[in-house]
Amino acid sequence: MNNKVLMKGTDALAEAAIQAGCRCYFGYPITPQNEIPEYMSRRMPEVGGVFLQGESEIASINMVLGAAATGARAMTSSSSPGISLKQEGLSFLAALELPAVIVNINRGGPGLGNIAPSQGDYYQATRGGGHGDYRMPVYAPASVQELYDITMLTFDVADGYRTPVMILGDGMMGQIVEPIIVREYNKPEDELPPKDYILDGAEGRPSRIIKSLVLDVREMEEHNWKLKRKYDLMKQELPQWEEFMTDDAKMTIIAYGTAARIAKGAVKRARSEGLKVGLLRPITLWPFPDEAVINISKKSKIFLVFEMSTGQMIDDVRLAVQGKIPCEFYGRPGGIVPAPQEIARIIERYWLQKEL
Amino acid sequence: MKTIYTRPKCLKPAPFHYCPGCGHSIIHRLVCELIDEMDLQGRIICIPPAGCAVLAYNYFDIDVCESAHGRGCAIATGMKRANPEKIIFTYQGDGDMAAIGTAETLHAANRGEKITSIFVNNAVYGMTGGQMAPTTMLGQKTSTSPYGRSPEVEGHPLKITELIGTLPGAAYVTRTSLATPAKIMATKKAIKKALEVQMAGLGYSLVEVLSPCPTNWKVSPKDSFIYLEEKMEKEYPIGVMKDITAKKKDS
Ligand SMILES: Cc1ncc(C[n+]2csc(CCOP(=O)(O)OP(=O)(O)O)c2C)c(N)n1
Ligand code: SF4
Numbered sequence: 061m062n063n064k065v066l067m068k069g070t071d072a073l074a075e076a077a078i079q080a081g082c083r084c085y086f087g088y089p090i091t092p093q094n095e096i097p098e099y100m101s102r103r104m105p106e107v108g109g110v111f112l113q114g115e116s117e118i119a120s121i122n123m124v125l126g127a128a129a130t131g132a133r134a135m136t137s138s139s140s141p142g143i144s145l146k147q148e149g150l151s152f153l154a155a156l157e158l159p160a161v162i163v164n165i166n167r168g169g170p171g172l173g174n175i176a177p178s179q180g181d182y183y184q185a186t187r188g189g190g191h192g193d194y195r196m197p198v199y200a201p202a203s204v205q206e207l208y209d210i211t212m213l214t215f216d217v218a219d220g221y222r223t224p225v226m227i228l229g230d231g232m233m234g235q236i237v238e239p240i241i242v243r244e245y246n247k248p249e250d251e252l253p254p255k256d257y258i259l260d261g262a263e264g265r266p267s268r269i270i271k272s273l274v275l276d277v278r279e280m281e282e283h284n285w286k287l288k289r290k291y292d293l294m295k296q297e298l299p300q301w302e303e304f305m306t307d308d309a310k311m312t313i314i315a316y317g318t319a320a321r322i323a324k325g326a327v328k329r330a331r332s333e334g335l336k337v338g339l340l341r342p343i344t345l346w347p348f349p350d351e352a353v354i355n356i357s358k359k360s361k362i363f364l365v366f367e368m369s370t371g372q373m374i375d376d377v378r379l380a381v382q383g384k385i386p387c388e389f390y391g392r393p394g395g396i397v398p399a400p401q402e403i404a405r406i407i408e409r410y411w412l413q414k415e416l
Numbered sequence: 417m418k419t420i421y422t423r424p425k426c427l428k429p430a431p432f433h434y435c436p437g438c439g440h441s442i443i444h445r446l447v448c449e450l451i452d453e454m455d456l457q458g459r460i461i462c463i464p465p466a467g468c469a470v471l472a473y474n475y476f477d478i479d480v481c482e483s484a485h486g487r488g489c490a491i492a493t494g495m496k497r498a499n500p501e502k503i504i505f506t507y508q509g510d511g512d513m514a515a516i517g518t519a520e521t522l523h524a525a526n527r528g529e530k531i532t533s534i535f536v537n538n539a540v541y542g543m544t545g546g547q548m549a550p551t552t553m554l555g556q557k558t559s560t561s562p563y564g565r566s567p568e569v570e571g572h573p574l575k576i577t578e579l580i581g582t583l584p585g586a587a588y589v590t591r592t593s594l595a596t597p598a599k600i601m602a603t604k605k606a607i608k609k610a611l612e613v614q615m616a617g618l619g620y621s622l623v624e625v626l627s628p629c630p631t632n633w634k635v636s637p638k639d640s641f642i643y644l645e646e647k648m649e650k651e652y653p654i655g656v657m658k659d660i661t662a663k664k665k666d667s
Contacts, residue, residue, distance in 0.1 A: 083498070084494065084497065084498050086494065110497040110498060112493070112497060114490065114523075115519050115520070115523035116519060118487065118490070118519075118520075119487070119490040119493075119519065119520050119523065120490075122483070122484070122487040122490035122491045122494065122520070123490050123491070123493050123494035123497070124494060125487075125491055125494060126463075126481070126490065126491035126492060126493060126494025126495035126496075126498070127494040127495065127497065127498035128494075129481045129491070129494075129495060130461075130494075130495050130498045130499040130502070131498075132498040132499075134494070134498070148484055148487075149484070149487075152482075152484050156481075156482065259461050259479035259480075259481055259495070260459075260461075260479070260499065260502065261457075261458045261459035261460060261461065261478075261479055261502055261503075262457055262458055262477070262478055262479050263457075263458030263459065264458070267426075267457075267476075267477050267478050267479055267480070268479050268480075269473040269479075269480050269481075269482075270480070270481040270482060271473060271480070271481075271482040272482055273470060273471075273482060
C-alpha cells in the first residue's frame with residue numbers, strides 16, 4: 061500500500077483505526093469530531109464492521125466495553141463534554157483491564173464552552189478523570205501523519221497492556237488536511253499477549269468472569285498494586301517525544317499537539333534571529349516524558365511552557381524539573397489559536413528579561 | 417431411586433448470599449435450569465447489575481461480565497454486535513433497569529437488540545438498604561420515602577415494561593411473578609421463550625419478574641409471597657405485553 065494521499069485529520073484517524081483491525085465503533089455526535097462517526101458509518105459496513113450511534117456517550121463507551129469483553133478491537137470518539145460522560149466507562153475499562161481506544165477532540169470549555177481548538181482537558185485526560193487509582197496512556201499527535209500512525213499504535217498499546225488508551229487532539233488537529241503516507245498495519249503478533257480473558261461462551265473451558273468488584277480489602281489492595289506494576293511498566297516503555305533544536309538551546313519551549321506546531325514555527329523565527337531556542341514536544345502526555353525534560357534541563361537555562369489552556373501540563377514539567385531551572389508559562393485558553401509570531405514575541409521577551 | 421430434583425449443572429455449588437426468601441435465589445435457579453435444558457452453557461454470556469445480584473458470577477457457571485450501575489443493555493449491545501452468534505442476557509434490578517439505566521434499556525429495546533433482559537422488580541433498592549425505587553408503589557414506605565411514596569413528591573411508579581411493550585424493536589415483553597409455585601413455573605417458561613426469541617433473531621426480549629424482598633419490605637419470607645400477590649401484582653398486572661410470535665401464528 062504505502063501511497064501518499066491528501067487526508068483530513070479525522071479521516072486519517074478513522075481509517076487508521078480500521079486498518080489496525082478496529083471493527084467496532086460506537087459514538088455520539090458532538091462537534092468538532094463528527095467527521096469520525098460519519099466516516100465510520102460509511103466505512104464499517106464496507107469492512108464488515110460495526111458502526112452504531114449510541115444514545116449517549118455513556119451508552120457508547122459501555123458498548124465499547126461490551127465489544128472489548130468479547131475480544132474485539134473497539135473505539136469511541138467524542139469531544140470534551142462527551143468525554144466527561146465517558147469517565148465512568150474509562151474507570152471500568154481500567155479496572156476490568158479491557159483494551160479500548162478513546163478519542164477526545166478537545167474543544168473550549170468548561171461547560172458547553174465552544175467548538176474551537178483547546179487543550180483544557182489535559183488534567184482530565186492525564187489525571188484519571190474517572191474514579192479510582194488508575195492511569196491511562198494518553199497520546200497527543202501533532203500532524204495528520206502522526207494521527208494516522210499513532211492511532212494504529214494505540215490499538216497495540218491497548219491490547220498489549222489491556223488498558224484503555226486515549227488520543228487527545230483538538231479541533232485543529234481534526235480539521236487540518238495534509239499529505240500523508242497511508243501505510244499498512246503490521247500487527248506486532250509476538251509482542252501482544254493472547255486474549256485469554258475474553259467472553260465467548262464457556263465452551264470446552266471453565267467459565268470466565270470479568271469483574272472489578274473486590275469486597276475484600278486485602279485483595280483490592282493487591283489488585284491496586286498489580287495495576288500499579290503495570291503502570292510502572294508503561295512508564296518505562298511508553299514515553300515518546302520529539303526534540304527540535306534542543307542540543308544547543310538556551311531556552312526550550314515545551315508544547316504538545318497543535319500548540320507544538322505553533323511553537324515550532326516560533327522557534328524557527330527565533331533561530332533566524334540568532335536566538336538559540338529549541339522545542340520539546342511530548343507525544344505521550346501520560347506517561348509524561350520526564351527523562352527528556354530532565355536531560356534538557358541540564359543544557360537549557362529556562363523552559364517556556366506554552367499551552368492552549370491556563371496551564372495544566374506545566375505541572376508535569378515542574379514535577380520533572382524539580383526546580384532545577386525556571387519554568388515560565390504562556391497560555392491562550394478558550395479556543396484561541398495564536399500565530400507563531402505571537403509565541404516568537406513571548407520568546408523574545410523572556411530572552412531579554414533573563415539576559416540569555 | 418429416580419432423581420427428580422437436583423442442582424442444575426451450571427449453578428455453582430456455592431451457598432447463596434441472598435436473604436432468606438429472596439426472589440433472586442429462585443430466579444437464579446430457573447435461569448440455570450434453562451441453560452442446562454437448552455444446552456446453552458457454551459454460548460451464553462450474562463451481564464449482572466449493580467444491585468443485590470452483582471455477585472451472580474459466584475453462582476452462574478457461565479461467562480459473566482460485570483456492569484456499571486444501569487449500563488447492562490449498552491454492554492450487551494456491544495457484545496452482541498461484536499459477537500452476534502452468542503446469546504447475551506442482562507440480569508437487572510428495578511433501579512438498575514428503570515432509574516439509572518432507563519436510557520440504555522429503552523434504546524436497546526427500541527433498536528431491537530437481539531438480547532434478553534431479566535428484570536427483577538422488588539419495588540426497592542435492595543443492595544443499598546431499601547431506598548425508594550422507580551417501581552416503589554404509591555404509599556409504600558422505604559428508607560428514603562419514610563412517609564410513603566406520594567405522587568406529588570416522588571411521582572408515580574414507572575412501568576418500564578409497559579413502555580417497552582410499545583416499542584417496535586421489542587419482540588417479546590412479559591411480566592411474571594414468583595408468588596406461587598405455578599407462577600414460578602410460568603416465569604421459567606417466559607424466560608425460556610425470551611431466550612428462544614433472541615436465538616431466532618426476532619428482537620429484544622424482556623421478562624419482568626415480580627420478586628420478593630422480605631428484608632426491605634419488613635415482612636417474613638412467608639408473608640412476602642402474600643405481599644407479592646396482593647400488593648405487587650395489583651400495581652403490576654402479570655401477563656404478556658407483546659409477543660410478535662403470537663401474531664405470526666394468528667396470520
Ligand atoms: C453509579 C452508581 N450509583 C449508585 C450505586 C449504588 N447502588 C448499587 S445497587 C443500587 C440499587 C439497587 O437496586 P435495584 O437495581 O433495584 O436492585 P436490587 O438490589 O433491589 O436487586 C445502587 C443505588 C452504584 N453502584 N453506582
Ligand atoms: S435485600 Fe432484598 S433483594 Fe437483596 S438479597 Fe435481601 S431480600 Fe434479596
